[in-house]
Amino acid sequence: MGHDDLPTLELAFPGPERDRGVAAILTGEKTALTGLLEIYEHAGEAVPRAGRRFCVLDSEGRPAATIELVEVRVVPIKDIDDDFALAEGRGYADVTEWRKAHEEFFRSEGVSEFLGRTPVIDDETLVVAQRFRVVEP
Structure with missing residues (x-):
């Protein structure tokens, strides 16, 4: 099955953040993502x-x-642990750094524009925690 037959996945928004994420996938540093x-x-x-x-x-x-x-797990954001945060491959020292970065992204202008409002992020906010493997670069 080629690239053309698959659904697409876009990390963050186009630009430096996406480029860093794609690079981390290609080097094997990133093996998890959160939505x-x-x-x-x-x-x-x-x-x-x-x-x-x-x-x-x-x-x-x-x-x-x-x-x-x-x-793939749907969990409250408070259930994400250090192991998962490190698997995101973005250089987070721990889950506290991971959460701060994700809260900022989830409340960003682009996400707020898409949702039509700024989401409330608290301990019970549900996230989709996904682990993956690279099949082909």
Whole structure:
């Protein structure tokens, strides 16, 4: 199955943040990603399931890698631990740094614009925690 046959996955928004994320996937540093459940619901998208493959796009919209989800959990944000935060491959020292960065992103202008409001993020906010493996770069 080629890139063209797969649903696409875009990290963050095009630009430096996406470029760093794609680079971390390609080096193997990034093996996890997190989405806000509310974004999936607002977009009318089902939460992906383990075994699903995606074509990861770079900032120019070009295929950069194919990944396969190996674990998908919907959990309150407070349940994310240091191990998962480190697997995000963004250089977080611990889950506290991870959470601060994710809260900032989830409350960002781009996300707020998409949702039509700024989401409230508290300990019970549900996130989609996904672990993956690279199938082909």
